[in-house]
Amino acid sequence: MNELIQKASLLKQSSFNMAMKTTDEKNEALLLIADALIKQTPAILAANEQDMEAGRQAGFADSLLDRLQLTEDRITAIAEAVRQLTKLEDPIGEVVESWTTEHGLEIETIRVPLGVVGMVYEARPNVTVDAATLCLKAGNAVLLRGSTSALHSNKALTAVMKQALEQSPLPSDALQLLEDTSRETAARMFKLNDYLDVLIPRGGAGLIQTVIEQSTVPVLETGVGNCHIFIDESAEKQMAIDIALNAKTHRPSVCNAAESVLIHKNWPHQQELLAALHQAGVEVRGDEGLASQYDHVIAATEKDWGQEFLAMTLSAKLVGSTEEAVSHINRYGTKHSEAIVTDSDANAELFFRGIDAAVLYRNASTRFTDGEQFGYGAEIGISTQKLHARGPMGLKAITTVKSLVRGSGQIRH
Structure with a gap:
């Protein structure tokens, strides 16, 4: 036998x-x-x-x-x-x-x-x-x-x-x-x-x-986790930077790490966020708008939007509304964990209702998608x-x- x-x-x-x-x-x-x-x-x-x-x-x-x-x-x-x-x-x-x-x-x-x-x-x-x-x-x-x-x-x-x-x-x-x-x-x-x-x-x-x-x-x-952080135009600067850094750099090789950041085009602190990511050693692959504005942002390809990097690499895109962020995440996400950083109850509710994913966050890092962090003890896995x-x-x-x-x-x- x-x-x-x-x-x-x-x-x-x-x-x-x-x-x-x-x-x-x-x-x-x-x-x-x-x-x-x-x-x-x-x-x-x-x-x-x-x-x-x-x-x-x-x-x-x-x-x-x-x-x-x-x-x-x-x-x-x-x-x-x-x-x-x-x-x-x-x-x-x-x-x-x-x-x-x-x-x-x-x-x-x-x-x-x-x-x-x-x-x-x-x-x-x-x-x-x-x-x-x-x-x-x-x-x-x-x-x-x-x-x-x-x-x-x-x-x-x-x-x-x-x-x-x-x-x-x-x-x-x-x-x-x-x-x-x-x-x-x-x-x-x-x-x-x-x-x-x-x-x-x-x-x-x-x-x-x-x-x-x-x-x-x-x-x-x-x-798998192609997780996003959406920074709304009302997001508080330091909170958004801290969440993005934690979600990407705390342990980039795991499935609840962020792989993409979406930034509202009217959020006034784009430069500070991208500088913080660069200083932390993150390679940012941005859309045309970001790549043309910032020297340390390289141009993203279509493949980058759906990529689970599991490394110190992040795709970044400017969006014009919560609806556009929701649409992008539903297209490229893996139904794992998605986060919005916002001071707007209406936009948070729209984000929660619009996105098809196992776990959604408002003003918190995606790194909390974990059995122990949820109070379950060790987890058998994360179901999407x-x-x-x-x-x-x-x-x-x-x-x-x-x-x-x-x-x-x-x-x-």
């Missing part, structure tokens, strides 16, 4: 066991995982350095190396996010709704685990822990399929978590890492309907599209689709429901 089927079989059996576990039992396991991550930090970092060195030798971009890298501080933050999960309300068993029918049947819909979650992701070893612990807290078993570029890191993290599970009330078989990262095995994984209940791809547009196109297992789609879940996906997003019907001998006539 090959690795994929063997591990999928173990997960399927474990999922029935997981559905019976109590909140206290799941929280105990999570705390053991968090402690183990801290204790095993040196071994995890050593494994990660193997991936980092291979990435450097392969010429990985700085943005990819940043996503791949683990540090002591990052592992501490990952472990703390696991501990925070234990403080969150367990969604399993929640009564979503209840009623009594005219025939006296008492019906309640309750929240239950999805079952076996297949997680497909790229060079983000933190996702290994985030996905595993979120799934366990929600009563799911999980099959992790990371990328070859993070294999040493993922193996080390999974080994630490499975060792912790062996000391816990949860079955250690409920967590599996698919070490065969070939495309052929991945393609087979996408069609394991007998074993997997859902697939969640997390990564670049190519990965997500591949899973959507090839999978017969239902897909809970996450999305419209079915089942949308936006940062926490515990409830990886559950489903079932209906319990209690009668007293009713039969249907």
Whole structure:
């Protein structure tokens, strides 16, 4: 029996066991995982350095190396996010709704685990822990399929978590890492309907599209982020500059970083904003109006408006109204996170009503689109689709429901 089927079989059996576990039992396991991550930090970092060195030798971009890298501080933050999960309300068993029918049947819909979650992701070893612990807290078993570029890191993290599970009330078989990262095995994984209940791809547009196109297992789609900041003509100068800088430069390699800034043509502080971006090391690719006015703005191409740069690069465009900004974002955006900086309630409302995206902001950075920042704990991903879940996906997003019907001998006539 090959690795994929063997591990999928173990997960399927474990999922029935997981559905019976109590909140206290799941929280105990999570705390053991968090402690183990801290204790095993040196071994995890050593494994990660193997991936980092291979990435450097392969010429990985700085943005990819940043996503791949683990540090002591990052592992501490990952472990703390696991501990925070234990403080969150367990969604399993929640009564979503209840009623009594005219025939006296008492019906309640309750929240239950999805079952076996297949997680497909790229060079983000933190996702290994985030996905595993979120799934366990929600009563799911999980099959992790990371990328070859993070294999040493993922193996080390999974080994630490499975060792912790062996000391816990949860079955250690409920967590599996698919070490065969070939495309052929991945393609087979996408069609394991007998074993997997859902697939969640997390990564670049190519990965997500591949899973959507090839999978017969239902897909809970996450999305890439071509996020915009629209600076309205009424925007306060320093607020707008601070938000634009934070959204672009705080961590440019992640999906909630801003990739484009739209500036109302009547906003009087264009020069100060562009100078601040330039000073921060951002390459600004502007429309004809901006490129002709400012020496450090280079001319944008049509491709730049739809680009997820994931780097210190930003497209910039002058617009004449909120309506024009909304139209541009709906054309080039990826339905992820969009922000308006404005002192106008009317323009903010128009922006909120007009844009089709998972998360919309007024006077705040798009960098807050994150499960932890939303109070969900570690996130499984950010959904830009419209079915089942949308936006940062926490515990409830990886559950489903079932209906319990209690009668007293009713039969249907």
